[in-house]
Structure formats: structure tokens, C-alpha cells
Amino acid sequence: MAKRDYYEVLGVSKDASKEEIKRAYRKLAVQNHPDRNPGDKEAEERFKEATEAYEVLGDDQKRQTYDQFGFAGLEGMAGGGTHDYSTVFRDFEDIFGDFGGIFDSFFGGGSRGGRRRSSGTGNRGADLRYNLEVPFRDAVFGTKVEISYRKNAACSVCSGKGTTSGSGKRVCPTCGGSGQVRRSSGFFSIASPCPTCSGEGYIIENPCSACAGSGVQPKNQKIKVTIPPGIEHGKRINIPGQGDAGSNGGSPGDLYVYISVAPHRFFERDRNDLYCVIPISMTQAALGAEIFVPTLDDKKIKVKIPAGTQNGKILRIRSEGVPHLHNAQSRGDLYIKISVSVPTKLSGKAKSLLKEFSELEGENTHPEPVPLSQLR
Incomplete structure (x- = not known):
């Protein structure tokens, strides 16, 4: 079944403010949450659909990509169409207040007192950048490209835990697991990362020898990236979860x-x-002709050149341009600018015929200047 437009899902207009999007999502989420509708699969699906829509429209970058490229752009961003609903909860206090704890339990998010821990639950992995040059034609019509890059992945020996088999972690004795230490300076109390555990809140007793306790190892990664039709130079595609692995179970x-x-x-x-x-040629321009013009997708289009066509004239071929992002069957136009070629070498007979033509036309030897605006 075809996916519904995200603006339609939330019932807002395409120029809706961020606050309007939040209000619309809160209303739908409260109405359709599974805890409020036990056993109602349709309500659960509506809840997930609204959450997916808010995940995109509530994020400025994802919303811009969706507005420009539609679902094709998000397919490339999502790395196969999966959705990480946990990103929705970054501003839950702003949207739902204490209601956020219910949503955490539904999506399997760890919480403490209804809120996610700010320390001790791992550090998020670093974002990575990949510069990709695509051929002009592929940028116009879209394609899939396999890229290879190097990233930090979860250690294959300890599965990202950072410890040797049978050993574990213990709470840092210096900070008591908070990851921070405080020191007094006059009237002020200043918090800084714990020097013993480097802010992790725990100490690894027997670090994994393969990753030295970091839980990550460098590896070569290959993935396929969807290039949506019509993408422009300088744009970027976000692929969540394909950067460096996080430490201590971090995302x-x-x-x-x-x-x-x-x-x-x-x-x-x-x-x-x-x-x-x-x-x-000059004769084609003067007498008119039918020529075949190549298109970007390797077709040959017959174009009629009107008699008396001037150098620089622009002719339009409809629907042979760039496909529209939301409707690949609809395309822009192809514009061809006519360049009249003047021969540099003439046979004796050609010179004689042109001289005769010049005498018949009575060519002007005192031409008036032409306004520059006519040449633009």
C-alpha cells in the first residue's frame, strides 16, 4: 500500500510552523497510543504512522530533504527505509512533558524516572562525511551507487562491550557512576569529566585486547546509496546509523x-x-530544414528549423528536460540555441553562387547598429 504524504498524516499544511506540527503530532499520538487502545492494531499503526511523519517533519534537515526530494530522498537517507523513532524523543519534555515515559516503554527506550540518562549510557558515534561525484545524467535521472569507506564498527571480539569474556565493568569509585566530579572554587562548584573513567561512569576491569576496551574497531564498509532524480550540485544525503559506532552501547x-x-x-x-x-548551416537557417537533435537520454528528436532562423534563436522541445521529483512522468523542457555556422572555405562554384545571391539581395553596405538588448 502506498505511503501517505506526511503532511496529510499529521493534517497540517506544507507551510505549517514547527509548533503547529508538534501540536498535531501530540494530538494524534495521545489519541492512538497503544496504552490507550489495547489490542487495537489499527490505532497502533496510526500511532506509528504519525510518529514516522513527525520524525521527518519535526527535523529541519529531514523536512527540507522531504520537501525537495519526497520519499525518494528519504529512502536514501534512511538506508533501506528503517526508522529510528528514538530521535523523536529528544524534545519530549517540550512536546509531552511527563507523558514521555509511556512512549519510551513502547519503543523499548531505556529510562530512569521517565527520562533518559544523560551519562553512563554510552557516547554517540561520530558523524562521517563522504564526497561523491555523480555523472550529470545520473544526477538528472537518479541511480543507486555503491560506496566504500572506513568507519569504526562494534568490536567483533567483544561485540562492542569493551571487556574480555567473563569479565565486566564496575562503577567508577571516583565519581560513583555519575561520570563527573565537582570541585569548589570560592562560591562556585564546577563539574568536569571524571579523570578516572573519562566521564564514562564505569571502569573496565579486563579490557578487550582487540579494541583496548573502546568497544570499536576500524573496518571497511560498503553500502548502496540512492541518488534521487533531479538532485543538484552541493546537496547532501543523510544516512542515519552509518557513521562510527558509539561506545558503551551508544547509538x-x-x-x-x-x-x-x-x-x-x-x-x-x-x-x-x-x-x-x-x-x-547558413542555407539551413535561410531556407529552413528538419534536423535531428540528441537528448540527454540518447534519443534523437526531429526539430523543424523555420526559414529565416537567425543566429542565437532559441527553440523549445517540450518534456525532454529533468524529471520532476514527485512525478517522474513529468519533465521540464529542452531548450536548444541555434548557432549559424559560416563556412571558412568555399569552392569556386560556391563563391560564385554566393556572389550572385549578394547581388540579387542588394546587400546593405551601411548597416545600422543593433541594440544589445536584442542579443540577450
Whole structure:
């Protein structure tokens, strides 16, 4: 079944403010939460659908990507269509207040007193950047690209725990597990990371020899990235969870793929339209002709050149430009600029015919200047 538009799911307009989106999501979440509708699978699905919509529209970057690329852009970001609903709860106090604890239990999030621990639950992995150059044609029509990069992954020996088999971790005796120590300075009390456990709140008694207790090891990673049709130079694709692994069970970072579009030999792009220059002869321009123009997807389109066509004239070929993001069947236009080629070498007969033509036309030897605006 086709997914519904996220704005439709939340019942808000596309220019809705962040506050309006929060209010709409709160209303739907409260109405459809499984604790309020036990055994109602449809309510549970509506709850998940609303949460997925808020995960995207409540995040400025994801919302911008969705507005520009639709579900195709989010497919590339999500690394296969999975959704990490835990990101919704970063501002739960702002949206739901004490109601957040119920949502934590539903999604399996660890909590203490209804709130996530701020220390001792692991550090989030680092975000990574990957620069990807794609051919002009692939940026226009979209593609899938396999990329290879190096990242920190969970240690294969200790499964990311950082300890040897049979050993464990104990609470740091210096900070008592808080990860912080305080010292007094005059009237002030200053907190700083615990020097014994480096802010982790625990000490590994027997560190894993493979990762030295860090829980991570460098490895080469290969993934496929979806390049949505119509992506522009300088845009980025966010792939959650494909950055460095977190330590002590912390969540992984994200991978940001920055797109660089290689120039094309003949075509240039302006939004959804394509432009190119097509040379024709003087006789084709004067008498008119039918020529075949190549398109970006390797077709040949027959174009009629009107008699008397001037150098620099622009002709439009409809629906041969860049596909629209939300409707691949609809495309922009292809504009061709006519360049009239003047021969540099003429046979004797050609010179004679052109001279005769010049005498018949009575060519002007005192031409008036043409306004520059006519050449633009």
C-alpha cells in the first residue's frame, strides 16, 4: 500500500510552523497510543504512522530533504527505509512533558524516572562525511551507487562491550557512576569529566585486547546509496546509523554524502530545464530544414528549423528536460540555441553562387547598429 504524504498524516499544511506540527503530532499520538487502545492494531499503526511523519517533519534537515526530494530522498537517507523513532524523543519534555515515559516503554527506550540518562549510557558515534561525484545524467535521472569507506564498527571480539569474556565493568569509585566530579572554587562548584573513567561512569576491569576496551574497531564498509532524480550540485544525503559506532552501547553516528555533479559535455541545467547549442548551416537557417537533435537520454528528436532562423534563436522541445521529483512522468523542457555556422572555405562554384545571391539581395553596405538588448 502506498505511503501517505506526511503532511496529510499529521493534517497540517506544507507551510505549517514547527509548533503547529508538534501540536498535531501530540494530538494524534495521545489519541492512538497503544496504552490507550489495547489490542487495537489499527490505532497502533496510526500511532506509528504519525510518529514516522513527525520524525521527518519535526527535523529541519529531514523536512527540507522531504520537501525537495519526497520519499525518494528519504529512502536514501534512511538506508533501506528503517526508522529510528528514538530521535523523536529528544524534545519530549517540550512536546509531552511527563507523558514521555509511556512512549519510551513502547519503543523499548531505556529510562530512569521517565527520562533518559544523560551519562553512563554510552557516547554517540561520530558523524562521517563522504564526497561523491555523480555523472550529470545520473544526477538528472537518479541511480543507486555503491560506496566504500572506513568507519569504526562494534568490536567483533567483544561485540562492542569493551571487556574480555567473563569479565565486566564496575562503577567508577571516583565519581560513583555519575561520570563527573565537582570541585569548589570560592562560591562556585564546577563539574568536569571524571579523570578516572573519562566521564564514562564505569571502569573496565579486563579490557578487550582487540579494541583496548573502546568497544570499536576500524573496518571497511560498503553500502548502496540512492541518488534521487533531479538532485543538484552541493546537496547532501543523510544516512542515519552509518557513521562510527558509539561506545558503551551508544547509538551510531550518521553518514553524510555530499553530492558533486560532474559537468556534461553538451548540456547545462537550470532547475528542471536543459539547455544546449545546436549548429546549423547558413542555407539551413535561410531556407529552413528538419534536423535531428540528441537528448540527454540518447534519443534523437526531429526539430523543424523555420526559414529565416537567425543566429542565437532559441527553440523549445517540450518534456525532454529533468524529471520532476514527485512525478517522474513529468519533465521540464529542452531548450536548444541555434548557432549559424559560416563556412571558412568555399569552392569556386560556391563563391560564385554566393556572389550572385549578394547581388540579387542588394546587400546593405551601411548597416545600422543593433541594440544589445536584442542579443540577450
